[in-house]
Amino acid sequence: MSAPSKNDHRKALGRLSLPERTFVADALRAETVGGVLLLVAAIAAVIWANVPALHHSYETVSHWHIGPKTLGLNLSMTHWAADGLLAIFFFVAGIELKRELVAGDLRDPKAAVLPVVAAVSGMAMPAIVYAIVNAVGGGNLDGWAVPTATDIAFALAVLAVIGTSLPSALRAFLLTLAVVDDLFAILIIAIFFTSDLNFAALGGAVAGLVVFWLLLRKGVRGWYVYVPLALVIWGLMYNSGVHATIAGVAMGLMLRCHREEGEEHSPGEHIEHLVRPVSAGLAVPLFALFSAGVAVSGKSLGDVFTRPETLGVVLGLVVGKALGIFGGTWLTARFTRASLSDELAWPDVFAVATLAGIGFTVSLLIGELAFTEDPVLTDEVKASVLVGSVIAAILAGILLKIRNAKYRALCEAEERDEDQDGIPDIYEMDKPEYHLRMARIYEEKAAEHRRLAEVTTGAGDEDARPA
Template sequence: MPADPHEPSSSSRSPLFGVLPWPERTAIAGALRTETVGGMVLLAAAVIALVWANSPLFGAYEAVRDFHFGIPALGLDLSVQHWAADGLLAIFFLVAGIELKRELVVGELRTPATAVLPVVAAICGMAIPAAVYLTIVSAGGGSPGGWAVPMATDIAFALAVLAVISTHLPAALRAFLLTLAVVDDLGAILVIAVFFTADLNLWALAAAFTGLAVFYLLQRFRVRGWWWYVPLGLAIWGLMYNSGVHATVAGVAMGLILRTQRDPARGHRPAETASPGERTAHLLRPVSAGIAVPLFALFAAGVALSGPALGAVFTQAEPLGVVLGLVLGKTVGVFAGTYLTARFTRARLNPDLAWADILALAVLAGIGFTVALLIGELSFTDPTTTEHIKAAVLVGSLIAAALAALLVRRRNTIYRRLYEEENLDADNDGIPDIYQRGPVAGTDGTVDRAGGQHT
């Protein structure tokens, strides 16, 4: 049967993990820088929590973590730990919602051709770790309640590992990791909303959705001014918390509502220099990465690492399922999802890369620190089991980080060469020379100057 003349041949297809289109690379660069710095702060907070919790000052750590404050009349008398998990992480998920909206509207998820790879990889990277966990606990007679713990990827922690080992991982691989983590975050918030919601207060939930509708209308009619959105956002968050749905769902919902496309000039109104989503993300991403997530880690990662606790990680079914889910399940899921997608879409891998590079990225995705700790707290009510699950998250993430560091460092000479080629700007015009060869990239990203990541 003759080939369809309108179907591009495999030789004409752009390489998988090739050079990113210039608009996409520019948009992602700032997010990656902030997440990398935030990841370093996150690592420091986790270390402080572990040292503090395993020192003679553990009593002070517990006193601070369990101290309650708030407004009891509004149902908001929470401990410091719960304020961090339900309040500060709502900022993290708000930024994640904005990033997901941007990916859906103008990024890699805007078309099926570009969305299929990270979406399939993320879904496989969530399903297989859950399956590994359920297999382990089924064989060991444990509780299936923690099946969702090893599902998520912590992008900040992963980027911090790359920064610590001083790697030059190509921008396309970093962008893929970021998109993968964004889809992971969406999966995690759906799991939290569906499976960890109990004792619904329908009146509070209805009021929260009414607030979200007002939020949407304010965006729809281009109403500006933080004095509209901040009080409304806090009210939506408080109502969502009191409804029984985890309060972080409010953050994702508002992030998805915010516009991420700029309005053109209309009449006497000039064109927008930044969309509401861009402005909000610019303001809140440093707060999320540098304050919210590290503070959550400070009060969630304080696990007593005694001999019996560490022994339980490898002898009890639930924590062992978490460790193997992160280290083995994530690796197999992300790599298999990427490889099979490439095979079925007939995409060819960037000739400068090898499947070993994708394997390293899949291992790196096994770092599931922040969201894994959050889901671990929600999954179990027994304090001892919760502590063991937290220890398993730490151990699994550290193993994944160490293995990924070894795999990435082996190829860093190649990464350094690609990095230098991607960033060479001989004419000092602010645009790397690789983007000035061939057709000019359109704002929609469908055509790029050096083989963008399209399948």
């Protein structure tokens, strides 16, 4: 046997084959895989930050600065993850929002009203819960916005894993709700967490966005045009004092998401298809890695439920989200002409409302922005986001499991075909011939059971007869 040639060996970290590359990219576009990667990164961050032998290296890497000082971009790795990589996530969120506005549920006001109201009330109630807890406990009200956000990647991943038999309308409701939630989270960041404005840099960023829009309108193609321009816009937006992720959202909203004649995919759909694996597989997990690394101990977990700021976050995510989304949806359906989809029941809405309490990515980001002057409180608030998200995920998982079992039983009943004629029985129950056929089948089964019983009894008597 000849020795394998040098070309037969696969290089470590070498280029993947086309089928492998396609498989990996498609996997990263799935909510389940993106949510799992996010969870793995968060767990890795907690372990890295809490193992004594590794804690120092985590702090060193997190605070390591890189980037050109002359451009005002000499940032720590934590800032690069939160302000840079997360802009990719918000770019994809902007495209999703644009698609929902032009081709999704948000295009039709009648269909959009319930998820929009659910999103608004689902952000208002957690803020109210946080404010009440901190007003009573004498805490810091600056973190009111922390529990208002829903992590779309985590929530959809949990729904995809558990809700295999749930109606598709439930996923559409959650997706629309989460997209609107992202929009308001972006507005909250832009309005309430913008530092002193540098109007020259802000003007440059706006001018860059105008150029970006004009190039899109003219049909100019080529990543070598848009990627450098996007980096310039992002850098100017960062230096303006407005949170840099706003640049990603703005560019995502500018993309055309409706299909013109002869197009299989719109430019927005095509670019989202290309960028989503980068967002789900790199940007969001790295953000979680550098943001979720908080010191966790019995005392710190106990403090989560005793300090008003952290308790407000936990109750806002677990209680505020569920009450806000479910209550807002029910009241809207009760007192307006808006109605719930025929495929859904109110227990489904409550399960999804509980699921929306998973406020991981954007909640961590807002937690960093709300308490920049107090690093200790920032870490405690991050811990409370983790605790609240885990509690919401567990409760939602139980509720969704119960609802999934019920829908699975309904599906099995609808697909049952006892007479084996290729037509589900549910579509034939109003036909007399179906009942005659089923009666004949049951009579044949009963006769067969009687014959088996007689044979068994006879065999028993034969064995019992003396030799």
